[in-house]
Amino acid sequence: GSAFKNQHQTRSISVDALKPSDTFPRRHNSATPEEQTQMANYCGFESLNTLIDSTVPKSIRLDSMKFSKFDGGLTENQMIEHMSDLASKNKVFKSFIGMGYYNTHVPPVILRNIMENPAWYTQYTPYQAEISQGRLESLLNYQTVITDLTGLPMSNASLLDEGTAAAEAMAMCNNILKGKKKTFVIASNCHPQTIDICKTRADGFGLKVVTVDLKDVDYSSGDVCGVLVQYPGTEGEVLDYGEFVKNAHGHGVKVVMATDLLALTMLKPPGEFGADIVVGSAQRFGVPMGYGGPHAAFLATSQEYKRMMPGRIIGVSVDSSGKPALRMAMQTREQHIRRDKATSNICTAQALLANMSAMYAVYHGPEGLKSIAQRVHGLAGVLALGLKKLGTAEVQDLPFFDTVKVKCSDAHALVDAAAKKEINLRLVDSNTITVAFDETTTLDDVDKLFEVFASGKPVQFTAESLAPEVQNAIPSSLTRETPYLTHPIFNMYHTEHELLRYIHKLQSKDLSLCHSMIPLGSCTMKLNATTEMMPVTWPSFTNMHPFAPVVQAQGYQEMFANLGDLLCTITGFDSFSLQPNAGAAGEYAGLMVIRAYHMSRGHHHRNVCIIPVSAHGTNPASAAMCGLKIVAVGTDAKGNINIDELRKAAEANKDNLAAFMVTYPSTHGVYEEGIDEICNIIHEHGGQVYMDGANMNAQVGLTSPGFIGADVCHLNLHKTFCIPHGGGGPGMGPIGVKQHLAPFLPSHPVIRTGGIPEPEQTSPLGTISAAPWGSALILPISYTYIAMMGSEGLTDASKIAILNANYMAKRLENHYPVLFRGVNGTVAHEFIIDLRGFKNTAGIEPEDVAKRLIDYGFHGPTMSWPVPGTLMIEPTESESKAELDRFCDALISIREEISQIEKGNADPHNNVLKGAPHPPSLLMADAWQKPYSREYAAFPAPWLRSSKFWPTTGRVDNVYGDRNLVCTLQPANEEQAAAAVSA
Amino acid sequence: GSAFKNQHQTRSISVDALKPSDTFPRRHNSATPEEQTQMANYCGFESLNTLIDSTVPKSIRLDSMKFSKFDGGLTENQMIEHMSDLASKNKVFKSFIGMGYYNTHVPPVILRNIMENPAWYTQYTPYQAEISQGRLESLLNYQTVITDLTGLPMSNASLLDEGTAAAEAMAMCNNILKGKKKTFVIASNCHPQTIDICKTRADGFGLKVVTVDLKDVDYSSGDVCGVLVQYPGTEGEVLDYGEFVKNAHGHGVKVVMATDLLALTMLKPPGEFGADIVVGSAQRFGVPMGYGGPHAAFLATSQEYKRMMPGRIIGVSVDSSGKPALRMAMQTREQHIRRDKATSNICTAQALLANMSAMYAVYHGPEGLKSIAQRVHGLAGVLALGLKKLGTAEVQDLPFFDTVKVKCSDAHALVDAAAKKEINLRLVDSNTITVAFDETTTLDDVDKLFEVFASGKPVQFTAESLAPEVQNAIPSSLTRETPYLTHPIFNMYHTEHELLRYIHKLQSKDLSLCHSMIPLGSCTMKLNATTEMMPVTWPSFTNMHPFAPVVQAQGYQEMFANLGDLLCTITGFDSFSLQPNAGAAGEYAGLMVIRAYHMSRGHHHRNVCIIPVSAHGTNPASAAMCGLKIVAVGTDAKGNINIDELRKAAEANKDNLAAFMVTYPSTHGVYEEGIDEICNIIHEHGGQVYMDGANMNAQVGLTSPGFIGADVCHLNLHKTFCIPHGGGGPGMGPIGVKQHLAPFLPSHPVIRTGGIPEPEQTSPLGTISAAPWGSALILPISYTYIAMMGSEGLTDASKIAILNANYMAKRLENHYPVLFRGVNGTVAHEFIIDLRGFKNTAGIEPEDVAKRLIDYGFHGPTMSWPVPGTLMIEPTESESKAELDRFCDALISIREEISQIEKGNADPHNNVLKGAPHPPSLLMADAWQKPYSREYAAFPAPWLRSSKFWPTTGRVDNVYGDRNLVCTLQPANEEQAAAAVSA
Ligand SMILES: Cc1ncc(COP(=O)(O)O)c(C=O)c1O
Ligand SMILES: Cc1ncc(COP(=O)(O)O)c(C=O)c1O
Numbered sequence A, B: 001g002s003a004f005k006n007q008h009q010t011r012s013i014s015v016d017a018l019k020p021s022d023t024f025p026r027r028h029n030s031a032t033p034e035e036q037t038q039m040a041n042y043c044g045f046e047s048l049n050t051l052i053d054s055t056v057p058k059s060i061r062l063d064s065m066k067f068s069k070f071d072g073g074l075t076e077n078q079m080i081e082h083m084s085d086l087a088s089k090n091k092v093f094k095s096f097i098g099m100g101y102y103n104t105h106v107p108p109v110i111l112r113n114i115m116e117n118p119a120w121y122t123q124y125t126p127y128q129a130e131i132s133q134g135r136l137e138s139l140l141n142y143q144t145v146i147t148d149l150t151g152l153p154m155s156n157a158s159l160l161d162e163g164t165a166a167a168e169a170m171a172m173c174n175n176i177l178k179g180k181k182k183t184f185v186i187a188s189n190c191h192p193q194t195i196d197i198c199k200t201r202a203d204g205f206g207l208k209v210v211t212v213d214l215k216d217v218d219y220s221s222g223d224v225c226g227v228l229v230q231y232p233g234t235e236g237e238v239l240d241y242g243e244f245v246k247n248a249h250g251h252g253v254k255v256v257m258a259t260d261l262l263a264l265t266m267l268k269p270p271g272e273f274g275a276d277i278v279v280g281s282a283q284r285f286g287v288p289m290g291y292g293g294p295h296a297a298f299l300a301t302s303q304e305y306k307r308m309m310p311g312r313i314i315g316v317s318v319d320s321s322g323k324p325a326l327r328m329a330m331q332t333r334e335q336h337i338r339r340d341k342a343t344s345n346i347c348t349a350q351a352l353l354a355n356m357s358a359m360y361a362v363y364h365g366p367e368g369l370k371s372i373a374q375r376v377h378g379l380a381g382v383l384a385l386g387l388k389k390l391g392t393a394e395v396q397d398l399p400f401f402d403t404v405k406v407k408c409s410d411a412h413a414l415v416d417a418a419a420k421k422e423i424n425l426r427l428v429d430s431n432t433i434t435v436a437f438d439e440t441t442t443l444d445d446v447d448k449l450f451e452v453f454a455s456g457k458p459v460q461f462t463a464e465s466l467a468p469e470v471q472n473a474i475p476s477s478l479t480r481e482t483p484y485l486t487h488p489i490f491n492m493y494h495t496e497h498e499l500l501r502y503i504h505k506l507q508s509k510d511l512s513l514c515h516s517m518i519p520l521g522s523c524t525m526k527l528n529a530t531t532e533m534m535p536v537t538w539p540s541f542t543n544m545h546p547f548a549p550v551v552q553a554q555g556y557q558e559m560f561a562n563l564g565d566l567l568c569t570i571t572g573f574d575s576f577s578l579q580p581n582a583g584a585a586g587e588y589a590g591l592m593v594i595r596a597y598h599m600s601r602g603h604h605h606r607n608v609c610i611i612p613v614s615a616h617g618t619n620p621a622s623a624a625m626c627g628l629k630i631v632a633v634g635t636d637a638k639g640n641i642n643i644d645e646l647r648k649a650a651e652a653n654k655d656n657l658a659a660f661m662v663t664y665p666s667t668h669g670v671y672e673e674g675i676d677e678i679c680n681i682i683h684e685h686g687g688q689v690y691m692d693g694a695n696m697n698a699q700v701g702l703t704s705p706g707f708i709g710a711d712v713c714h715l716n717l718h719k720t721f722c723i724p725h726g727g728g729g730p731g732m733g734p735i736g737v738k739q740h741l742a743p744f745l746p747s748h749p750v751i752r753t754g755g756i757p758e759p760e761q762t763s764p765l766g767t768i769s770a771a772p773w774g775s776a777l778i779l780p781i782s783y784t785y786i787a788m789m790g791s792e793g794l795t796d797a798s799k800i801a802i803l804n805a806n807y808m809a810k811r812l813e814n815h816y817p818v819l820f821r822g823v824n825g826t827v828a829h830e831f832i833i834d835l836r837g838f839k840n841t842a843g844i845e846p847e848d849v850a851k852r853l854i855d856y857g858f859h860g861p862t863m864s865w866p867v868p869g870t871l872m873i874e875p876t877e878s879e880s881k882a883e884l885d886r887f888c889d890a891l892i893s894i895r896e897e898i899s900q901i902e903k904g905n906a907d908p909h910n911n912v913l914k915g916a917p918h919p920p921s922l923l924m925a926d927a928w929q930k931p932y933s934r935e936y937a938a939f940p941a942p943w944l945r946s947s948k949f950w951p952t953t954g955r956v957d958n959v960y961g962d963r964n965l966v967c968t969l970q971p972a973n974e975e976q977a978a979a980a981v982s983a
């Protein structure tokens, strides 16, 4: 816009033109106003608004949205200033709280090149293995770190947090014993949040949790499926579990051990005690505390139970040339196949953080990790010795690793005195304190602690002076003997240059949003703007312990309050919980809210959940975890929920109806006109409506779950609200609820929390995540997105997302059938193209199209979900018309390639689709035996000539890998090791 | 190291093991102690120390080095804390000072993906065009921004700063008129630092600078070669130079205009007035002020003078397949060819910053830039109007763009009042203030300024309320009519996703230290560690105006003092100037110090500078700029300076001897044993010894320039001290001097400065750079490097750098002749392999080897310098043995490829070396007509199979490009434009 209206005549200035120029919405939303009209016209509409009016049902259309704050949207610079202001309100004290969260030095080379690098953080979950070999290798490294340190052979590639990992282990025990033994015992030496999460989770499985002191564990009931113990314990003690495990096994009880990776570099690994499942957090391996998350948890188990492991598992397989290649293993266990029979509802996990932790292990290597552990242990030893000398408090004489337990006359007074020195201690009870050490603790810190404990009395020694007297406090019987991280990968990248290049080598194999659009239906791979990402790595946000006193975290708290308020406006709800740290965790939490609500009214019998067959697999999986009975309802020919069937199901179950789960717009990419009626039917029959907010990107500003009639909804902040996918996490799945459900929102055993804004009454359902506000560190991303877009920018985003989908559908409709549409012939923010016909006409499957898209430089859309044999395309508002056109051109060109098979011009078994993707090693091999040309394989579109993203392997064989399950780095033979050294 | 000595026995702790574990030297220096011994043994020495003792001459060997601060080295975390502390001592006021430095919003996507991205900042100067097409395109964009906006057809790819760009233009005028007219006129409306730099620089050319008011410009002497004016002027006025230029040209006088890119989006371009040369700074195009730099300056000129342009110029050429490809044009003008006849001594420039500015223009596009300019102008207009209404000061009624000039009764009082509100104004004189606006100025700021100027009187209006009355203050005759940035590149990347992908697309074409070693002799491409780079983008460092009162910059000042002190210890000097912002600028400054010293003693006649033929071309070029007469001395067969010849030259010139320039260790990679004697000879004959510190990486901790006997030395902080090369800059070239030279170190006309530590007396030579402390923003890099390494870490670095070079020389000596060695058969930190023989035996030239190295994933070493027909290899201490081995393996394998030609098994004109590099487009073309196989061309070494960096073009034709000089983006025809849109 020109600042001077009619410059050659009046030459006067408009006030608007003097407003700051670094506005954000035009950087996030792609189509310019001219393009919007042009594209709407192409779709047969006069303007963008008429397209939207014809697409979103009138009955649910909002007039407008208005925020009480940030309505006009902050500019990028104003946003950074606001975030700096919030940051300055967080007072970062040195934390000795422990309890599963420790300070760590994030190696700067990892900080800058992974955590702050869009080429890593904008990656999608590695479903397309051929363009994901980099992060797949890194995740295999992660699994190897876990298996080596725990001493168990199988690990997954991360879970959400230690508490939910323990709950997953509990569910595994239940499954292993086929649900026949219904008690789960938890030793009281586990972290309180772990205990609470398991208790909450046990409910839905009909399990009884018994929490007892270790010495009182008793299996005589014969009803115990598993037992959970912690090693080292929450208050620091390191115990020998040898006899304990034998005893449990003797009673047919499975043993779960929660543990600590750093401690395991010095301690006998749980696998050597015979533990069946081991869980824990990899946070202290180079991931900042971030006021609770995100960071990667782990779960390892034996060969016997590997197929029952929850979450994603990376495995080794081979590609079409027979060369080793990695991919996600055992996808058949996932929820979209197994639905309510799935091993777990976990979907988005913590891939990015697992990668950081793996790289931390790669950088330090076994020796480096051990010397960190020894320092931590040594410093703890210095404290223990000093406190004994001081005599002002009583050090508990337990073997410990990093945590010293102290009895004293007034623990509160000591904790307060420490706080005056900007030190946080853990208050266990009014006579007990623990002091947990970590990588960042210094001799200086120990001297400060002496001062605190001396309470004014002069200290006659220094930490340094005591050191020579200090003894290793780990019993020899518990000293680790088994080597770990012996693979060359953990022994060759110890300088910054070496690690930098290893990170970049892996990165160069992976396609991300830095390369091209990743139009995954249901995943909303939109721009993750730099301004949104910047505060995430500011020390005032990264270095807060989640259990630090809330007064120290006023910046965070102000952001939570503002964010809760904004999300309420966006969703039409009354209160939000920021605790669930993924979408599926939100589903589970939301259903548990509904359950608690029914219970509170005495409706204990309400245990039926109606779920359309089109629902995402996590919906039934989550419902099953809540102990709900799933009743499926079908869809009609147009893809809409069959309302008659729904009404019948509601009537048939009216006495026991608990909930109905619905995604809106539907997973078919359509705004169902009947949504009002559907919500009414459920409410009339005593049920609550749970809305899956995965498709919120088609609602913001146009309609809202609350307005539509939902009672509760989760938001995938990693879809609509810009948290990057990180190659499979982190994510956040906060839930919003109507007033009547607000009292039941989850709380936390250590730091009280609940609905934001806070309801008048509270009666929390329990605890969902290990941290009170989930993965708080990434909330600035969604917060800044909303605050910079303002209400108008967000509404435009929804409109343009819909426009982009319709534009693509229009461009493609003459080439591929578009499966479902709304009443006016439009689609929502995503759409499905049907490839089923090609199976017969050309022997082509969706996978062939997805793999051929790789040759065109693109990541395939969502494959065969929600409808087998189709592709679901979601462009988002951030993709430019030029990019949409390129993607359409690629699909149209592929359609032509299919025609060639149909016409008999290409061999149905040996053609450019079946041969895809084509890596350089194949394309420039001396021998070329394909019936099509190299150049056509490599450069099927003109834009590829100026720059092309190359896959690094041929098509990866999933079946082979699942049959020959290998999920850790294999001991390199000498030749490989040499190659690795020179790689 | 293990924290527990003899763990199973005493189990007690060593204090050392309790020290922080995030130590830095082991991350920077590659070889572990075991590897050091192993490699020393391989070279025939018992240990690293015996190798070093045999290499560094005893007579110059230091016992040890000790710092008064940081001697033990800070850990990475301690360093970040120290830098945060310094940052907090900088008080960032809002700057309205102007004078060539303006606040700007660095677009976050550019900040994160270029300025903070090692894949961009660790690139080398694009000498190997085939693996540099990304930054070459970006620099071509930069040149196009400059030519479009200035209205002149030719631009270079950056100069150091606006002041030195003006001085380069002055030199061009002198050259254009063949040195026949010896007066250069500067209008007093130029920035004071520009005037001073030109005055200083004029000295050496024997030019007389006359500074006069514009209206008094007078060419009647007939002796004027050029005139410099500023547009807009330093105090803001925008004048019509039409008649002025005609008049100058009428007198045969060349016109140089200093200008402002943002203003040119609204103003008639200088080219349309007929200016011959246009200079300025691109800083306000998205590069932070950084307390003075770095940022890119520009110089544009007409077709007529293009071959006289200083600096690097990017041009379009073709590759071996005839496809368009970019490369640096007209390298034949450079100093290593032309030596004292070179157009200029500029070598390292500001490539990284030019790329940032180019991307800023790409992101905003012509419309976006114009609306920023219009805002800035509009807000300035609001201030002018408001001040008129206020009536407390007198607004000068000049046409202006962004700067309002105000007369008042007490300017000091106003400036002080503004400072109380954290606002910096420019004090011109005691009755004059100017207020310069920029992209970041807001209506709010204008209201604050009203308050300042109202001096307590109530302000009856707001900036917003005045806006509608404000008129455009630019005369219609000066309003720009010509379009600019019409190329598609400036019109398609306006969303963050689009720019992100454009940046990454370019990045993916360029090899950097993220991929492999770049062993450029004389360039010291060592690790640029993340911790060193982090403070560079902290707001408290980036947002300081260089002319802000020094009290506001106490963090910077403390760092300067510490750094000066550390550099004095390292070099054995007494005082440092941090002003020169590249090595060659340091050479010039150092020689000018020597000149000033001789003058101060009445030795005006001392004008001879002896320079060995082996010296870097910038040495004679710099000496020539100082008006020194160059006397060359040769080297002997062993590559050492011919001492007899030197003695004779010194004797012959003893009355006029000014200086001797020497690089140590020599550019031949040898510690000359005669260096003591050489220094003595010079001193005995009244000369001063100038040491070129480019090879300082072989001295630190082992010897020092001061100890050896040098009087002055520059340090390339972008070599030894870790400032990344940025693809051709930034750099820093501070100079250190002995006590007797300290008074002459440069000062600055705006902010007084001089030697650090400050000498007792000062008599500064003048001004070298536009900013008082050069490119202050990047000094944290060198500072943190030194502080984290400590004296021992730095000494180890020197030793390992020498070890690595000797290890490689040993591995290669049976395959290639190693050209020069010291007395004990060792080399210094770099070495030369001789390829001259292959010209006859196989028709192979160094270029063929360098290009074939690309196929092996490596950047070629320094080619044909200092000895034609050779390669000079400098591995640095940061490269691991594994990487050195891979590089040696590649060279050995190439030697074998040469043998095949020698043996007649390969065609001398058509072989894998002549065909190199092999881009994918060639390797996977359907037709393959080479006599060798595709796979052998592509994968000549095993490690390439697991990951390979691909060149994006075939060999680029330099001659074609120089004959058909095209140095801007070419107007895309429709087809190209369409391809570009879909690219
Ligand atoms: C419709 C729908 N519901 C739920 C989920 C699960 O969310 P999350 O992966 O965050 O657990 C997804 C994930 O893609 C989804 O698409
Ligand atoms: C020996 C020597 N002297 C001087 C220079 C010039 O330094 P700069 O490029 O920083 O101007 C170089 C640059 O490579 C060099 O190698």
Ligand SMILES: O=C([O-])O
Binding pocket: A125, A347, A348, A522, A523
């Ligand atoms: O990640 C999904 O399963 O969609």
